[in-house]
Amino acid sequence: MHYGSVAxxxxxxxxxxxxxxxxxxxxxxxxxxxxxxxxxxASGGPDRFGFSREQVAxxxxxxxxxxxxxxxxxxxxxxxxxxxxxxxxxxHPPMFYTATDEVPPVDAKFTALHHNCSGKHxxxxxxxxxxxxxxESYLDFEHPLQQAIRVAVAHLTGxxxxxxxxxxxxxxxxxxxxxxxxxxxxxxxxATVTADERYGSAPAxxxxxxxxxxxxxxxxxxxxxILMGAGRxxxxxxxxxxxxxxxxxxxxxxxxxxxxxxxxxxxxxxATVSILDQLGLLDDEQRAQLESWREPVIRNYRGVETGRVxxxxxxxxxx
Amino acid sequence: MHYGSVAxxxxxxxxxxxxxxxxxxxxxxxxxxxxxxxxxxASGGPDRFGFSREQVAxxxxxxxxxxxxxxxxxxxxxxxxxxxxxxxxxxHPPMFYTATDEVPPVDAKFTALHHNCSGKHxxxxxxxxxxxxxxESYLDFEHPLQQAIRVAVAHLTGxxxxxxxxxxxxxxxxxxxxxxxxxxxxxxxxATVTADERYGSAPAxxxxxxxxxxxxxxxxxxxxxILMGAGRxxxxxxxxxxxxxxxxxxxxxxxxxxxxxxxxxxxxxxATVSILDQLGLLDDEQRAQLESWREPVIRNYRGVETGRVxxxxxxxxxx
Numbered sequence: 247m248h249y250g251s252v253a254x255x256x257x258x259x260x261x262x263x264x265x266x267x268x269x270x271x272x273x274x275x276x277x278x279x280x281x282x283x284x285x286x287x288a289s290g291g292p293d294r295f296g297f298s299r300e301q302v303a304x305x306x307x308x309x310x311x312x313x314x315x316x317x318x319x320x321x322x323x324x325x326x327x328x329x330x331x332x333x334x335x336x337x338h339p340p341m342f343y344t345a346t347d348e349v350p351p352v353d354a355k356f357t358a359l360h361h362n363c364s365g366k367h368x369x370x371x372x373x374x375x376x377x378x379x380x381x382e383s384y385l386d387f388e389h390p391l392q393q394a395i396r397v398a399v400a401h402l403t404g405x406x407x408x409x410x411x412x413x414x415x416x417x418x419x420x421x422x423x424x425x426x427x428x429x430x431x432x433x434x435x436x437a438t439v440t441a442d443e444r445y446g447s448a449p450a451x452x453x454x455x456x457x458x459x460x461x462x463x464x465x466x467x468x469x470x471x472i473l474m475g476a477g478r479x480x481x482x483x484x485x486x487x488x489x490x491x492x493x494x495x496x497x498x499x500x501x502x503x504x505x506x507x508x509x510x511x512x513x514x515x516x517a518t519v520s521i522l523d524q525l526g527l528l529d530d531e532q533r534a535q536l537e538s539w540r541e542p543v544i545r546n547y548r549g550v551e552t553g554r555v556x557x558x559x560x561x562x563x564x565x
Numbered sequence: 566m567h568y569g570s571v572a573x574x575x576x577x578x579x580x581x582x583x584x585x586x587x588x589x590x591x592x593x594x595x596x597x598x599x600x601x602x603x604x605x606x607a608s609g610g611p612d613r614f615g616f617s618r619e620q621v622a623x624x625x626x627x628x629x630x631x632x633x634x635x636x637x638x639x640x641x642x643x644x645x646x647x648x649x650x651x652x653x654x655x656x657h658p659p660m661f662y663t664a665t666d667e668v669p670p671v672d673a674k675f676t677a678l679h680h681n682c683s684g685k686h687x688x689x690x691x692x693x694x695x696x697x698x699x700x701e702s703y704l705d706f707e708h709p710l711q712q713a714i715r716v717a718v719a720h721l722t723g724x725x726x727x728x729x730x731x732x733x734x735x736x737x738x739x740x741x742x743x744x745x746x747x748x749x750x751x752x753x754x755x756a757t758v759t760a761d762e763r764y765g766s767a768p769a770x771x772x773x774x775x776x777x778x779x780x781x782x783x784x785x786x787x788x789x790x791i792l793m794g795a796g797r798x799x800x801x802x803x804x805x806x807x808x809x810x811x812x813x814x815x816x817x818x819x820x821x822x823x824x825x826x827x828x829x830x831x832x833x834x835x836a837t838v839s840i841l842d843q844l845g846l847l848d849d850e851q852r853a854q855l856e857s858w859r860e861p862v863i864r865n866y867r868g869v870e871t872g873r874v875x876x877x878x879x880x881x882x883x884x
Contacts, residue, residue, distance in 0.1 A: 247826045247827060248827050249568065336865060336866030336867035337866060352671040361866070414865070414869060415871070418865060418867050508568075508827035508829055510827055510828075510829060513827070546733070546734070547654075547656060547680070548653070548655035548737050552733045552735065
């Protein structure tokens, strides 16, 4: 059993539906990526370096290290005058293999380019290049880039800077925990704000690139690619490690955030689909597209069905 | 955060300490293995086929597929006139690699012998051979072997046969869910009963083999090997998938069972060590041996410490 909480807010950040504790203080992890890219995009970075819209989506990605991801990040690094050696995210086997149950080729060599956060880190390096800031220390909390990101996170979530709870992410970058409804608010803003008072069109640019290119934000057979595909351009979604999912819905002006408190995505995806359905966001075709995410079959090593994951979550109206 | 429950019972099965819901209906998974081996051992199987004490321990193992495990299972199969092709547990990469963070050699070929349950399945086949039962259908719920196991599970846990909740295990064998305190009672009996009314010395034989050869029950750097090593022969312990740990303590006549309800072992091991300490079972040396299991450090791919797992569980006295 996986316990969790859900917050659904309107475009103004007001809580309209909830399950569990909608103010639960949650780590955000990779769901923070679009916010971490705001300073770079708002400063005109993509135009300055000639990044494509796919590459803008990659700034917000937990990508799978597929060839298209690796090639696009390598190109971005070249454009900003950096190399993979400048990336301080570390190295892990590409998510592609776990997502598709494939085994890496025996001669496979993985680099920081394959790290699911390499797009985000490249965006961080790009901001440093653009602003003439040191790149060696780009992950330090005190670095001007990280200070600018902190301001952006506070602005878009509506949490005062001094109330942001800081930690170090799996990719070594500073990360922040916020109440669940504040994460939902940030995604409502990403989905609906066309001219932000501080960041102008940057939130819309990032969210638009994500919805248009979910294959660059995520990867084959992974949740954000499937979700944004089912959303037909209406939803901007981002998963975070340890059971976090954030969704912005343009047509309805909604922000949705879920957290499974034990951090297991097994409980997250079924709840996400159930919540989308309870909000009336799914038609029959979308329901069919997401069915295997809503009630995944559990099979053992011989392929025998041993059970199913069943979502048990009911949204309550708040006002 | 990982929620869970703990039950601590005396040798008679009476609840003496608890946290959460000590009657929580939990799957038992691999914690059931010593009980599943009872019919074979009580019928004199190990002597009949000349199994060593290490091999008796393997009947109860979630082993790591280390060379010693694979060789011992292969020898057992030969002794009973079966081959690896008779094992219906399936195939998975040996646990050795995940436990030690090593990568399998490029030319590695894994068979059913490497499956962590291959010892249990070999014991099941051995019972069939001994009793002249068909081996092809040994995993069917209606097979006389599985009926005999069902009786043994009911007997040792003290749960009526008709109240056992059945399911199919990850290795395709029938498995049973029981209230947590009943699992604890079964382990109290394993640790303390020398002459069981129905199974004679078989419970003691199995528990003794497990405590004497934890390296055959578990594997390098895994919890039951470390726990039973720290227990110096006094504890018989068995982990089960999805967050289950059962422990019998000979010197104190105790049975302990823990269940993390989300199934994540990340929450299980720290709680286990904390519970052992709260029961006054740890001296300074044991505390030091188990320290890294009590508060494991979480590191990211670059080796940066990003956090720690901290046990938050307090036993309450019951009478």
